[in-house]
Amino acid sequence: MKHVLIIGSGISGMVCALRCAEHGIQVTLVSHVPSERSQSVMAAGGINAVLPDDETGDSIASHVEDTLKGGCGLGGKKAVEGLCTYGGEILQWLERIGTVFSVDDKGRPLSRAFGGQSHKRTYYCGASTGKQIVSALVMETRRFESAGLIRRRLWCCFHSALIKDGACYGAILFDEARRRLEAVYADAVVIATGGQNALFGKTTGSTQCDGYAAGKLFMQGAELKNLEFIQYHPTTMETPQKRMLISEAARGEGGRLFYRRNGRNIYFMEDKYGSGGNLMTRDVVSREIDALDEKIYLDISFLGKSVIDDRLPEIRDLCARYGGIDVTREPIPVQPSVHFFMGGLAVHLNHETNIRSLFAIGECASMYHGANRLGGNSLLAAIYSGNVAADEIAGRNDGGLHPDFRSALEHESKLLTRNMNTQSTYPVMYMRDMLAETMRTRLGIVRSEDNLKTGLTDIDFYLSIAERICYDSSVMPYFNYSLTAILTLARATMICAMARQESRGAHWRSDFPKTDEAYGSASIIAYDGGNYSVRLDKERRYES
Numbered sequence: 001m002k003h004v005l006i007i008g009s010g011i012s013g014m015v016c017a018l019r020c021a022e023h024g025i026q027v028t029l030v031s032h033v034p035s036e037r038s039q040s041v042m043a044a045g046g047i048n049a050v051l052p053d054d055e056t057g058d059s060i061a062s063h064v065e066d067t068l069k070g071g072c073g074l075g076g077k078k079a080v081e082g083l084c085t086y087g088g089e090i091l092q093w094l095e096r097i098g099t100v101f102s103v104d105d106k107g108r109p110l111s112r113a114f115g116g117q118s119h120k121r122t123y124y125c126g127a128s129t130g131k132q133i134v135s136a137l138v139m140e141t142r143r144f145e146s147a148g149l150i151r152r153r154l155w156c157c158f159h160s161a162l163i164k165d166g167a168c169y170g171a172i173l174f175d176e177a178r179r180r181l182e183a184v185y186a187d188a189v190v191i192a193t194g195g196q197n198a199l200f201g202k203t204t205g206s207t208q209c210d211g212y213a214a215g216k217l218f219m220q221g222a223e224l225k226n227l228e229f230i231q232y233h234p235t236t237m238e239t240p241q242k243r244m245l246i247s248e249a250a251r252g253e254g255g256r257l258f259y260r261r262n263g264r265n266i267y268f269m270e271d272k273y274g275s276g277g278n279l280m281t282r283d284v285v286s287r288e289i290d291a292l293d294e295k296i297y298l299d300i301s302f303l304g305k306s307v308i309d310d311r312l313p314e315i316r317d318l319c320a321r322y323g324g325i326d327v328t329r330e331p332i333p334v335q336p337s338v339h340f341f342m343g344g345l346a347v348h349l350n351h352e353t354n355i356r357s358l359f360a361i362g363e364c365a366s367m368y369h370g371a372n373r374l375g376g377n378s379l380l381a382a383i384y385s386g387n388v389a390a391d392e393i394a395g396r397n398d399g400g401l402h403p404d405f406r407s408a409l410e411h412e413s414k415l416l417t418r419n420m421n422t423q424s425t426y427p428v429m430y431m432r433d434m435l436a437e438t439m440r441t442r443l444g445i446v447r448s449e450d451n452l453k454t455g456l457t458d459i460d461f462y463l464s465i466a467e468r469i470c471y472d473s474s475v476m477p478y479f480n481y482s483l484t485a486i487l488t489l490a491r492a493t494m495i496c497a498m499a500r501q502e503s504r505g506a507h508w509r510s511d512f513p514k515t516d517e518a519y520g521s522a523s524i525i526a527y528d529g530g531n532y533s534v535r536l537d538k539e540r541r542y543e544s
């Protein structure tokens with residue numbers, strides 16, 4: 001029987017596992033925390049789709065057009081067409097497996113508009129869409145777990161892939177309970193490890209998403225794409241632990257951004273862009289806020305208590321609990337913060353990387369969003385990509401025999417034992433904090449050559465000491481062995497941002513403020529024994 005190893009059990013990982021199991025494939029589903037704690041649970045505002053019985057005048061063609069426009073010329077047309085074509089089917093499937101969507105009095109799912117959309121096509125479950133989808137997927141996964149087709153491996157971390165001669169045969173995992181490394185062989189490995197939030201420390205997302213798998217695979221020969229495109233969400237609320245997302249649903253329902261001057265509220269987005277100003281794409285709104293030296297507020301109070309209670313209860317509760325704000329009476333202080341990564345592992349249309357039998361799906365893969373993602377499209381992409389990879393794997397006839405990786409496992413195990421027994425004076429978590437500070441200050445909403453160069457110098461310094469100081473027995477071994485790969489990913493990101501000498505979507509350069517068609521292709525970065533090489537994918541090799 002075919003065996004697939006899936007690393008990551010958020011929405012994309014679970015969907016891929018389900019589809020593989022439906023194809024009769026044996027699945028091992030690995031994650032360091034339960035699905036209920038994956039970042040997918042945080043998704044708030046909704047998922048985009050055009051329903052087959054749509055009566056609003058929306059169409060798949062306009063969903064494609066909006067997505068490509070939002071991606072500023074870097075989204076692949078074929079890939080986006082596939083994504084949007086299956087939106088309606090995916091939504092209906094989610095309903096069938098028990099996702100509870102908000103509905104109107106006739107029982108039809110309700111939709112709202114997100115930034116950059118020509119129609120209201122974001123379907124939602126209040127403001128807890130991710131939680132509802134994850135719950136339904138967990139229940140569905142259990143059916144196949146009891147049938148023995150899906151085996152969950154919890155509290156397990158990815159260590160490295162088993163790669164030989166350009167093909168992948170499985171992965172080495174770190175089992176936290178047994179505190180040891182283990183080789184798991186598979187006919188295909190699917191990486192579904194989410195974004196790279198932890199590189200930036202405090203973001204809207206989860207620090208579990210640290211980009212380690214992408215960084216490690218990059219060091220093992222996988223190519224990365226469009227790393228410079230990092231989405232700053234314009235409306236987040238500062239708390240001591242993280243930046244709490246004030247979902248775009250708030251602006252989708254009519255919320256207005258403003259600042260105060262001389263006792264007057266200045267609705268700067270409406271003043272500049274007209275009545276749709278508050279719902280401009282996230283890159284545009286974030287840049288407008290960044291350019292103002294003002295305290296920015298988001299007002300939803302005028303919607304009234306009953307609309308807020310009905311449609312935005314999670315935002316009401318979140319503001320009350322974390323900010324002591326009654327949104328029915330007062331505005332929410334907001335600021336932009338790192339939220340989503342358009343870049344990641346470079347994949348072909350079938351979601352295979354440049355390494356045979358190694359796939360990537362969900363937020364860790366770069367495919368649909370180009371230079372800027374539209375809200376509501378990433379849940380759709382997580383589900384769609386999980387299905388695409390599973391169908392591709394099911395249709396393959398290769399697999400079976402694999403090379404012997406025992407000596408590689410022994411070598412890595414020895415290194416890990418040495419790490420676990422070494423004391424460091426420089427805590428590894430301190431290194432992560434320093435990196436986050438560098439990333440936040442050097443890779444902000446607006447970048448420049450000088451700033452990026454300083455960032456690169458900082459990261460080079462961290463890398464030069466990482467191997468010597470990354471051993472700290474007071475933290476999980478994962479934090480120790482992951483440091484170098486995370487720093488390598490950060491370095492690659494900085495290099496990509498320096499190489500793109502133009503402004504496009506979420507990548508804005510003060511020294512190159514114009515979009516330059518010479519850069520109208522995805523950037524691909526490769527690593528060869530310590531050498532990083534960036535190129536533009538002018539032939540669109542990854543889209544065929």
Ligand SMILES: Cc1cc2nc3c(=O)[nH]c(=O)nc-3n(C[C@H](O)[C@H](O)[C@H](O)COP(=O)(O)OP(=O)(O)OC[C@H]3O[C@@H](n4cnc5c(N)ncnc54)[C@H](O)[C@@H]3O)c2cc1C
Nearest residue numbers: 008009010012040043044045046158194362363376378379
């Ligand atoms: C606050 C917030 C709100 C959002 N709202 C929306 C929305 O309304 N609509 C929308 O479309 N998108 C939204 N997004 C984005 C969307 O939620 C994500 O892009 C999507 O859920 C990612 O799913 P995923 O399966 O790729 O990854 P994740 O859900 O992040 O899952 C990653 C999995 O990988 C595991 N993992 C990570 N590293 C390792 C490792 N080294 N070893 C083993 N396991 C590992 C984790 O434990 C987890 O199981 C939002 C994001 C945030 C942060």
